[in-house]
Amino acid sequence: MTLVLNEEEIMLRDSAAGFLAESANVSAFRAHRDNPTASGFDRALWESIAEMGWCGIAIDEQYGGLSYGFTGLGLVLEQMGKHLSVSPFNSTVLMAGSLLEQCGTEAQKQEWLPKIASGEVVMTLAIQEGTFFDLDQLSQSVTTAPDGFTVQVEKRQVLDAIAADAFLVVGRDSDGFQGFIMSAADVSVQAQSMVDARSSGTVVVNTTCGKDAQLNPAAMNGKGLTRALDQIHIGLAAELLGLSTEAFERTVAYLRERKQFGKVIGSFQGLQHRAADLFAELELCRSIVLQALRAVDSGDELGGLASAAKAKVAQISQRATNEGIQMHGGIGMTDEYDIGFFIKRARVLEHTLGDFHYHLDRFAVKGGY
Amino acid sequence: MTDLSSFREETRDWLQANCPESMRTPIRGFEDIYNGGRKPEISHPDQVVWCERMASRGWTVPEWPVAYGGAGLSKAEVKVLREEMALIGARSPLDSFGISMLGPALLHFGNESQKLEHLPPIARGEIRWCQGYSEPNAGSDLASLATKAEDKGDHYLINGQKIWTSYADKADWIFCLVRTDNSGSKHEGISFVLFDMASPGVTVKPIKLISGSSPFCETFFDNATALKKNVVGEVGKGWTIAKYLLTHEREMISAFGTSTSKKTIGQRAAQVLGTDASGRLRAGTLRSVIAQYQLDTQAFTATMERVKDEAKAGQGLGPASSIFKYYGTELNKRRNELVLSVEGEQALGWDGDEYRGGEMARAWLRSKGNSIEGGTSEVQLNIVAKRVLGLPDA
Ligand SMILES: Cc1cc2nc3c(=O)[nH]c(=O)nc-3n(C[C@H](O)[C@H](O)[C@H](O)COP(=O)(O)OP(=O)(O)OC[C@H]3O[C@@H](n4cnc5c(N)ncnc54)[C@H](O)[C@@H]3O)c2cc1C
Numbered sequence: 001m002t003l004v005l006n007e008e009e010i011m012l013r014d015s016a017a018g019f020l021a022e023s024a025n026v027s028a029f030r031a032h033r034d035n036p037t038a039s040g041f042d043r044a045l046w047e048s049i050a051e052m053g054w055c056g057i058a059i060d061e062q063y064g065g066l067s068y069g070f071t072g073l074g075l076v077l078e079q080m081g082k083h084l085s086v087s088p089f090n091s092t093v094l095m096a097g098s099l100l101e102q103c104g105t106e107a108q109k110q111e112w113l114p115k116i117a118s119g120e121v122v123m124t125l126a127i128q129e130g131t132f133f134d135l136d137q138l139s140q141s142v143t144t145a146p147d148g149f150t151v152q153v154e155k156r157q158v159l160d161a162i163a164a165d166a167f168l169v170v171g172r173d174s175d176g177f178q179g180f181i182m183s184a185a186d187v188s189v190q191a192q193s194m195v196d197a198r199s200s201g202t203v204v205v206n207t208t209c210g211k212d213a214q215l216n217p218a219a220m221n222g223k224g225l226t227r228a229l230d231q232i233h234i235g236l237a238a239e240l241l242g243l244s245t246e247a248f249e250r251t252v253a254y255l256r257e258r259k260q261f262g263k264v265i266g267s268f269q270g271l272q273h274r275a276a277d278l279f280a281e282l283e284l285c286r287s288i289v290l291q292a293l294r295a296v297d298s299g300d301e302l303g304g305l306a307s308a309a310k311a312k313v314a315q316i317s318q319r320a321t322n323e324g325i326q327m328h329g330g331i332g333m334t335d336e337y338d339i340g341f342f343i344k345r346a347r348v349l350e351h352t353l354g355d356f357h358y359h360l361d362r363f364a365v366k367g368g369y
Numbered sequence: 370m371t372d373l374s375s376f377r378e379e380t381r382d383w384l385q386a387n388c389p390e391s392m393r394t395p396i397r398g399f400e401d402i403y404n405g406g407r408k409p410e411i412s413h414p415d416q417v418v419w420c421e422r423m424a425s426r427g428w429t430v431p432e433w434p435v436a437y438g439g440a441g442l443s444k445a446e447v448k449v450l451r452e453e454m455a456l457i458g459a460r461s462p463l464d465s466f467g468i469s470m471l472g473p474a475l476l477h478f479g480n481e482s483q484k485l486e487h488l489p490p491i492a493r494g495e496i497r498w499c500q501g502y503s504e505p506n507a508g509s510d511l512a513s514l515a516t517k518a519e520d521k522g523d524h525y526l527i528n529g530q531k532i533w534t535s536y537a538d539k540a541d542w543i544f545c546l547v548r549t550d551n552s553g554s555k556h557e558g559i560s561f562v563l564f565d566m567a568s569p570g571v572t573v574k575p576i577k578l579i580s581g582s583s584p585f586c587e588t589f590f591d592n593a594t595a596l597k598k599n600v601v602g603e604v605g606k607g608w609t610i611a612k613y614l615l616t617h618e619r620e621m622i623s624a625f626g627t628s629t630s631k632k633t634i635g636q637r638a639a640q641v642l643g644t645d646a647s648g649r650l651r652a653g654t655l656r657s658v659i660a661q662y663q664l665d666t667q668a669f670t671a672t673m674e675r676v677k678d679e680a681k682a683g684q685g686l687g688p689a690s691s692i693f694k695y696y697g698t699e700l701n702k703r704r705n706e707l708v709l710s711v712e713g714e715q716a717l718g719w720d721g722d723e724y725r726g727g728e729m730a731r732a733w734l735r736s737k738g739n740s741i742e743g744g745t746s747e748v749q750l751n752i753v754a755k756r757v758l759g760l761p762d763a
Contacts, residue, residue: 003675004682267761272754280692284668291671364660369635369650
């Protein structure tokens with residue numbers, strides 16, 4: 001496993017960067033924030049993303065994907081973080097895609113993965129209950145019914161719930177974890193309004209599911225669910241890395257141009273050292289994210305690595321965005337200036353499926369203490 | 370590939386046959402590191418045997434050319450050698466400033482006769498070197514150094530004082546920064562010279578550290594002489610060489626940031642302080658600090674690997690390498706503080722068998738110097754701010 005991008009990966013990264021800078025950039029985000037579409041994203045953009053094949057990057061060729069690997073997916077997510085691009089990529093590709101790949105039955109994979117790869121479907125993951133994500137605290141919401149299962153639960157922070165065609169609902173029964181594929185008709189959705197102005201919702205489930213909707217219970221209770229969630233944590237860390245790096249670069253650019261006391265503020269050592277230290281931390285983030293992405297592709301046991309990546313980037317994303325505002329001074333507090341978008345998105349991304357504290361704790365548990 | 374695997378086999382056999390049993394045990398501290406020299410400090414007689422055997426194959430400096438005492442091994446072969454040594458727990462046969470600092474600078478800037486004269490004795494562990502950079506009034510601002518070298522035809526006459534010269538009392542030769550010209554800017558007129566510490570006019574006075582030992586000295590030059598043939602590079606252009614050597618010194622010091630012990634500090638804490646039913650360390654606030662340290666160590670180690678991999682892939686030494694000295698030494702200080710938190714009174718013992726000679730306390734105190742020696746943390750941050758982030762001078 002080498003921690004360096006090969007030529008093909010660099011090309012993918014650069015072409016993603018080029019496209020997003022043009023078509024899904026920070027001004028596009030502002031336009032979306034000011035005038036959101038009913039679905040919560042721009043359909044034309046989503047189609048272009050699908051046409052470029054990004055939705056199928058990590059999906060196996062036999063299911064209509066490119067078999068390119070998870071590192072490629074991470075590179076695209078990083079660029080989406082950097083440009084604050086809005087699309088159902090996280091919900092559909094990263095979350096639903098990973099869980100189906102790990103825990104879907106063969107029939108389910110054949111039915112759904114090609115649709116994800118082609119961008120035909122918006123699919124999402126409904127897992128969090130209450131105000132925090134905690135896998136160990138999920139309620140017993142699944143019971144056996146005559147010809148299947150009854151599921152009664154309220155799920156929160158479900159990304160793109162308003163527009164989703166299908167939901168992967170994860171819950172528990174008396175034996176362990178259960179997962180089901182449900183259609184939009186099976187659930188009721190209420191929009192949540194979050195600081196990052198992305199579409200998410202509360203999903204109330206009170207329905208019966210047949211056996212064909214049930215994800216493979218062996219995988220859900222073996223390594224599958226953990227592996228899928230680990231992949232998702234790593235993907236979110238990659239997006240957060242892109243966002244944090246961009247917030248930092250914008251801040252350093254400002255340090256080079258803003259003048260006070262007759263000099264550019266970047267000449268003040270108090271700011272220089274904070275910026276240099278943050279640079280060091282971001283380099284560490286970049287390394288651990290790449291290590292985690294590569295570990296997914298090599299099939300290695302992930303242990304605490306996914307939580308290490310998420311915890312480390314979460315911690316530094318706080319610093320990068322807080323310093324981003326502080327070092328801009330008053331203008332950093334204005335809605336008109338873009339730096340504020342980064343702090344809002346950073347915190348929501350951090351809290352999606354476990355914040356810094358959740359992942360630091362899990363990293364320690366996996367480390368044996 | 371077959372070449373490499375036959376090299377591995379031969380190496381394994383040779384190490385098996387030639388590495389003394391006593392040299393397959395972990396080193397216990399600075400005293401156990403073999404530095405060679407005319408008057409070597411020896412904690413075990415096998416150190417000399419082991420060093421001689423390795424030197425006879427060029428394996429004390431395996432990547433150096435054969436003509437200079439090395440074995441001319443490729444990077445891949447060196448890696449195999451290191452792996453095979455690690456496999457049997459073989460100690461490094463020789464560590465010295467000659468190998469880690471002067472050698473790379475001479476290979477890069479020295480002329481042929483300088484390389485032939487000075488490199489083989491370093492490789493064989495016959496000559497031990499010290500570093501004459503810092504002066505009482507030239508520390509972080511190293512280029513303001515004032516030790517004077519006067520042109521006397523075939524030699525220079527040297528007058529002045531160095532300070533913090535590590536192992537000046539044990540070393541045979543010194544690589545020294547002197548001022549040969551005062552007329553230009555402070556970075557001009559500095560020359561990089563080599564001379565024998567046994568020359569008349571050189572005196573050293575050990576300085577005791579807070580850790581109790583005296584690894585460094587004040588070094589005085591009172592009409593000491595250095596032959597002109599021992600000026601490395603151009604006269605007056607020594608600053609470039611000084612900086613090049615510093616990058617090698619910093620690389621060596623950064624490695625402190627990667628931990629080599631088998632048990633992590635978290636696992637050690639679990640053993641000493643106990644865990645609850647869920648396996649979590651009972652000391653909750655300490656647990657969080659340890660976890661953040663472990664997290665940073667893992668990410669730092671990955672960064673060292675990434676930079677190596679990028680260089681191997683021909684992408685050059687990226688800007689990330691500029692953080693190593695700073696981050697690695699700060700990490701090592703954090704680790705040593707955590708040792709105190711985990712071991713408590715046991716880590717504060719100074720002397721006697723009960724405290725293994727105050728090993729933990731002394732290592733903790735010594736670690737404070739990591740972020741000073743070789744350029745302080747603040748100086749490293751200045752470098753990152755200016756060179757990498759492009760921020761201007763105040
Ligand atoms: C264990 C040890 C071994 C050593 N071995 C050797 C050796 O073998 N040979 C040798 O030549 N030297 C050696 N040194 C010396 C070392 O290189 C110097 O101590 C170091 O460069 C700092 O210089 P100084 O001690 O004069 O501190 P100063 O430069 O006086 O620094 C004092 C404080 O001011 C800060 N400071 C200074 N300038 C700036 C600035 N521009 N911006 C912000 N902060 C600043 C420093 O970071 C530091 O915190 C050794 C030092 C130690 C601790």
